[in-house]
Amino acid sequence: MKKLLLMGSPNIGKSAFFSRLTGVHVDTSNYPGTTVGYSKGYVKLGDEAAEVIDVPGTYTLEPLSKAEEVATEMLKEGDIVINVVDSTNLERNLFLTLQLMERGIPMLIALNLWDEAKHKGIDIDYKKLESLLGVPVVPTVAVTGEGMKEIIGCISQAAVVDTLNRSHDELWAEVGRIVEQIQTVRHRHHTLLERLEDASIKPFPGIPIAIAVLVGSFYLIRLIGESLIGYVFEPLFEKLWAPLMMHLSDALGGGGFVHDVFIGELVAGEIDFTQSFGILTTGLFIPFGAVLPYVFAFYLVLGFLEDFGYLPRVAVLMDTIMHRIGVHGFAIIPTLLGFGCNVPGILATRVLESKRERFIVATLISIAVPCAALQAMVIGLVGDVGLQYVVLVYVTLFTVWLLLGLILKYTVKGFTPELLIEIPPYRLPSLRILSKKLWMRIKHFLKEAVPIVIAGILVVTLLYAAGIFDYIADFFSPLVSGLFGLPKEAAAAIAIGFLRKDMAVGMLGTLSLSAGQLVVGSVVLAMFFPCIATFVILFKEMGLRRMLASTGIMIASALAVGGALNLIIP
Amino acid sequence: MTLEEMDAGQRGTIVEVEGGQGVVRRLSSMGLRAGKAVTKVSAMLMWGPVTVRVDNSQIALGHGMAKKIHVKLEK
Numbered sequence: 001m002k003k004l005l006l007m008g009s010p011n012i013g014k015s016a017f018f019s020r021l022t023g024v025h026v027d028t029s030n031y032p033g034t035t036v037g038y039s040k041g042y043v044k045l046g047d048e049a050a051e052v053i054d055v056p057g058t059y060t061l062e063p064l065s066k067a068e069e070v071a072t073e074m075l076k077e078g079d080i081v082i083n084v085v086d087s088t089n090l091e092r093n094l095f096l097t098l099q100l101m102e103r104g105i106p107m108l109i110a111l112n113l114w115d116e117a118k119h120k121g122i123d124i125d126y127k128k129l130e131s132l133l134g135v136p137v138v139p140t141v142a143v144t145g146e147g148m149k150e151i152i153g154c155i156s157q158a159a160v161v162d163t164l165n166r167s168h169d170e171l172w173a174e175v176g177r178i179v180e181q182i183q184t185v186r187h188r189h190h191t192l193l194e195r196l197e198d199a200s201i202k203p204f205p206g207i208p209i210a211i212a213v214l215v216g217s218f219y220l221i222r223l224i225g226e227s228l229i230g231y232v233f234e235p236l237f238e239k240l241w242a243p244l245m246m247h248l249s250d251a252l253g254g255g256g257f258v259h260d261v262f263i264g265e266l267v268a269g270e271i272d273f274t275q276s277f278g279i280l281t282t283g284l285f286i287p288f289g290a291v292l293p294y295v296f297a298f299y300l301v302l303g304f305l306e307d308f309g310y311l312p313r314v315a316v317l318m319d320t321i322m323h324r325i326g327v328h329g330f331a332i333i334p335t336l337l338g339f340g341c342n343v344p345g346i347l348a349t350r351v352l353e354s355k356r357e358r359f360i361v362a363t364l365i366s367i368a369v370p371c372a373a374l375q376a377m378v379i380g381l382v383g384d385v386g387l388q389y390v391v392l393v394y395v396t397l398f399t400v401w402l403l404l405g406l407i408l409k410y411t412v413k414g415f416t417p418e419l420l421i422e423i424p425p426y427r428l429p430s431l432r433i434l435s436k437k438l439w440m441r442i443k444h445f446l447k448e449a450v451p452i453v454i455a456g457i458l459v460v461t462l463l464y465a466a467g468i469f470d471y472i473a474d475f476f477s478p479l480v481s482g483l484f485g486l487p488k489e490a491a492a493a494i495a496i497g498f499l500r501k502d503m504a505v506g507m508l509g510t511l512s513l514s515a516g517q518l519v520v521g522s523v524v525l526a527m528f529f530p531c532i533a534t535f536v537i538l539f540k541e542m543g544l545r546r547m548l549a550s551t552g553i554m555i556a557s558a559l560a561v562g563g564a565l566n567l568i569i570p
Numbered sequence: 571m572t573l574e575e576m577d578a579g580q581r582g583t584i585v586e587v588e589g590g591q592g593v594v595r596r597l598s599s600m601g602l603r604a605g606k607a608v609t610k611v612s613a614m615l616m617w618g619p620v621t622v623r624v625d626n627s628q629i630a631l632g633h634g635m636a637k638k639i640h641v642k643l644e645k
Contacts, residue, residue, distance in 0.1 A: 059600060091601070197628065317614065322613055414610070418631070418635055422627055
């Protein structure tokens with residue numbers, strides 16, 4: 001089968017192009033480096049199928065970064081290259097085009113972001129470009145699908161024309177000659193979005209804007225999450241599901257082992273979705289009723305900020321602060337992703353250049369960045385005793401993040417390179433792509449969470465029935481009661497935290513803790529052991545040694561902070 | 571004069587980019603090389619990154635790198 005490679009600079013819509021070409025959805029965002037691994041798909045060319053590979057974005061063919069190394073390696077295996085070019089930055093992109101042509105692989109060119117170039121007053125004579133270069137050139141708009149049919153039609157005409165070996169200076173001179181002949185730029189006034197682009201990257205008003213965006217996002221997420229719970233999910237569970245489950249409970253005789261597994265314990269003769277702990281009651285309520293609304297709200301807001309192009313600006317604004325903890329500003333993007341789920345956050349640390357930065361950021365995410373599932377439960381449970389306690393949990397975790405970062409900066413060897421990133425233009429996100437991305441993330445959450453919560457509840461019920469939890473509780477009581485000031489039964493919740501944090505917080509909810517104990521419990525759960533999915537990803541990304549180091553830091557800091565909080569909070 | 575010393579809003583032409591081959595090539599592939607017109611957009615406080623506009627894109631680069639890019643101010 002023929003191999004088609006999609007190649008081009010970072011952040012020019014290659015992944016959207018790939019989705020259009022193959023029908024396979026891949027993650028896209030408006031910042032450079034979304035594609036760190038590569039995706040494969042297939043396209044039909046006549047009766048033949050061809051493999052399409054979405055190669056990570058590169059500015060040149062010299063392997064200067066990890067993504068570029070991957071790209072140069074993959075180039076050796078390709079049969080045809082589709083060079084995706086950013087029409088709004090023709091000069092810079094054509095440099096890569098000429099370099100690719102020198103490699104002697106049949107090639108064709110997609111002038112992507114064609115609509116944006118028109119808006120910016122850039123006219124490109126693409127027919128002339130075609131005759132100058134000698135390979136097919138097609139204007140495209142990947143987001144809407146414009147030009148995709150034409151591209152597929154042109155693949156058979158992909159050509160090799162030059163295999164010269166020019167120096168950098170000669171290449172740049174050649175690019176200059178070409179651009180002069182085919183591009184005209186009309187002068188026009190700055191649009192509102194462009195003025196906003198400049199404003200949000202200046203210290204003033206950039207920093208106030210950033211604070212407003214972050215605070216606004218938090219409130220918006222909470223508003224959407226709470227409204228969905230209050231008006232949709234709770235009524236569904238209470239009005240529809242509870243009566244059904246009561247019938248089942250009666251049918252199972254209102255008690256006994258089977259009843260406990262499916263329904264759990266009745267509280268005052270009723271089902272309590274947060275206390276009963278049966279597979280069909282709490283097991284469904286935690287992922288669907290309590291967490292899903294927040295996961296939806298979080299990824300809705302994050303997806304918008306990503307596709308709008310705001311996040312790299314936060315990276316620039318935060319760079320000075322982030323250097324204090326030994327990483328550069330771009331590390332804020334994996335960190336923000338970690339607030340949804342630690343797993344994609346840690347995966348995203350691949351965009352960072354040095355091993356040291358990757359270790360610091362991944363460790364900080366797994367310790368001090370609570371995922372959406374955990375946050376949803378904490379807001380629900382701790383929020384019941386007072387919002388100030390929720391704030392206390394967040395403030396504690398933020399302090400841990402900062403202090404631990406400072407410590408890691410001075411103890412982890414290695415270097416931190418300077419920031420060098422392209423700031424994307426603001427783009428109004430496409431509703432189709434936004435909703436597709438949201439759906440993919442929600443699907444991923446449900447696939448991950450539902451089986452584990454249900455299996456976890458089964459394990460908990462079995463361990464309780466076998467009396468093993470009593471044993472665990474007794475064994476760890478000096479730690480749990482002595483150090484953290486929690487009832488010894490909380491040991492079971494901390495142990496379950498290894499499976500899923502949201503469920504563990506749910507277990508804390510059954511222990512009737514005081515407000516202070518809830519804060520200590522939530523912080524300890526957030527910091528102690530990452531859930532199993534995070535554990536696996538830490539191991540895969542960093543190797544055994546670094547993963548163990550990360551875990552050591554985690555245990556030590558969770559013990560220290562949990563103990564300290566217990567002493568401080570009355 | 572260097573990019574670092576320029577004021578926000580000033581325009582100029584790059585005359586020289588100092589540094590190792592790796593950095594120079596990376597910068598030039600992003601549009602920052604001798605002969606290009608740049609506009610400084612902003613600089614963060616406390617030796618933070620400098621943002622410039624070159625062609626149709628904005629590039630943010632560390633303070634240290636900005637010091638190594640020499641420009642001739644437009645009159």
